[in-house]
Amino acid sequence: MDWASVTFGAFLGVAGTFGMLALALFPIMRRGFLVWIALRTLAFCVMGLALFPLELPDWFPSGAARVDIGEIALSLAVACTGPFLAAYLEDEPRLARARFWLTMFFPIGLASGAATALAPWWGWMDRVHDVLILSVILMLVATLAFAVRTGSRAARFQAVGYAPLIVVGLVVLTYELSTGTPMPYWPVAALFAVTVDFIVTGVGVIDGFMIIKRQRDAAVADVREARIAVATDPLTNIANRRGLALRFRDQNQQRPRGLAVIDCDHFKRVNDMFGHDVGDEVLIAVADGLRHEDVFPARQGGEEFVVLIYGNDWQRLAETVRRRITISVLELVPEVSFPVTASAGLTEIAEHDTLDSAMKRADRALFAAKDAGRDRLLVESECGTIGPHLLHSVV
Known part of the structure; x- marks a missing residue:
């Protein structure tokens, strides 16, 4: 077994655990961001499968078509990032502007995927893809910075989790836009960055779940105390x-x-x-x-x-x-x-x-x-x- 298979297997293990965590928590938390996490994780897995140097079955496209599938999957993952963060950040008025800009990621990401699909006929569409992805990265940096400054706990987790992916994306896109050629080994770097993203985001989701659980337990305790108070004589402290x-x-x-x-x-x-x-x-x-x-x-x-x-x-x-x-x-x-x-x-x-x-x-x-x-x-x-x-x- 070669190093590529071992590395990709480890990535799939992390991604599978992360995706199953999101799906397992959805019936409990009933939060939409968990669905976006699952979709985003699936898109990154398809990207890794297409772009990583692995032996795939004969039915899977090869050559330039395989690269295009990987880049389209990357665009879909970027598209899901915005709705995920918009639903994941705290539901507070001070973050309304951040949520608005995050919702714009979805159409931009879809447009980026469409540009890659059209690139075999119009080569300049590759640059459109790169420019759109770069714009999303810059918007993500600005939005996270704004949310962190406003005190968002979720944004702090995601800033740490996305940092490697943002760095890799900026370096790769800068290289490709300046040279017109793909950067060597960028899928490997992207895969490691996505793995960090999954781990940190998973910790953040569990942290958010524990906060919700504590709030729910406190609310239940308050309701219980209120019921006891309503049913208790305040003078004698026995039932009324x-x-x-x-x-x-x-x-x-x-x-x-x-x-x-x-x-x-x-x-x-x-x-x-x-x-x-x-x-x-x-x-x-x-x-x-x-x-x-x-x-x-x-x-x-x-x-x-x-x-x-x-x-x-x-x-x-x-x-x-x-x-x-x-x-x-x-x-x-x-x-x-x-x-x-x-x-x-x-x-x-x-x-x-x-x-x-x-x-x-x-x-x-x-x-x-x-x-x-x-x-x-x-x-x-x-x-x-x-x-x-x-x-x-x-x-």
Whole structure:
């Protein structure tokens, strides 16, 4: 195996990896520049195949026709460079002028390829091809310089990646325009320059992908935090009515066995004697007392709370958290000189129950508990009426 085959094989390996990277990222990033990368890579591969000193099958054109195919492929690669960069640069108003000039690369590149195709009949078209390619290179240098000055991160990557290719292009075109003959071994130099282009551009694309991923992750986190904030009571830091509804409908959570509506007894007395600031501290202490394993607490509004209760021993657990309210307030708000008690209404949640239907039954039980003297929990009887089912004795 000769050095040409080894070198071109290495080039194809880099180009194939680069092209597959672009195609693999397209379904994730949905960015048009990845399609232009794939087209540009294919054009450069055809150029290398035609211009590099390799033994090709008999069906592939030879001689001047083979050189023309290589130069037409080069023109198509140049044509794709402009749309690629126009879509790749940051979508910011300050780069609008740069994007406009980059879009002009495509028609100029196509015109250059057409000039090469017409050169067998009109020899002067070769010079037209060279002049058009040279103009694109100069426009590329000016556009990249402008974009880099404006702070484009993508342009900085491409300036590094394109530097060898720009240098080779300027040297080759200057030589050909001044001598009228092709520069020796220019396809080899161009192939190495394109390889550098592929590697650096690939790093830049991955860098851009990571930036997009970080931005997306931050946006998802912001949305998650916003959803939590919307579903959380800002005073007590437990769920509000919206959070309660979301938890009740959550298919990923076990369905609760019971629901209790809990109301602090004579809460107005706390506010009247100690002020609303202390009243808020009492509500925070109540919420803290309701936190318990297999219990999901929520603040309904004012001094009224709702808890979803899980597990088989749901009735006993409901009474436990109700009693914890008095203990929690006593420990966390010692300036309140009397015990803060709570009344509760409890109901079992059936399979057909909605949150509203369960809360209506629990509300009726709560009113019955208040009428019975407060500081107690009452639960609906199985027949659907409120019965004197006191749970103090089972705890």
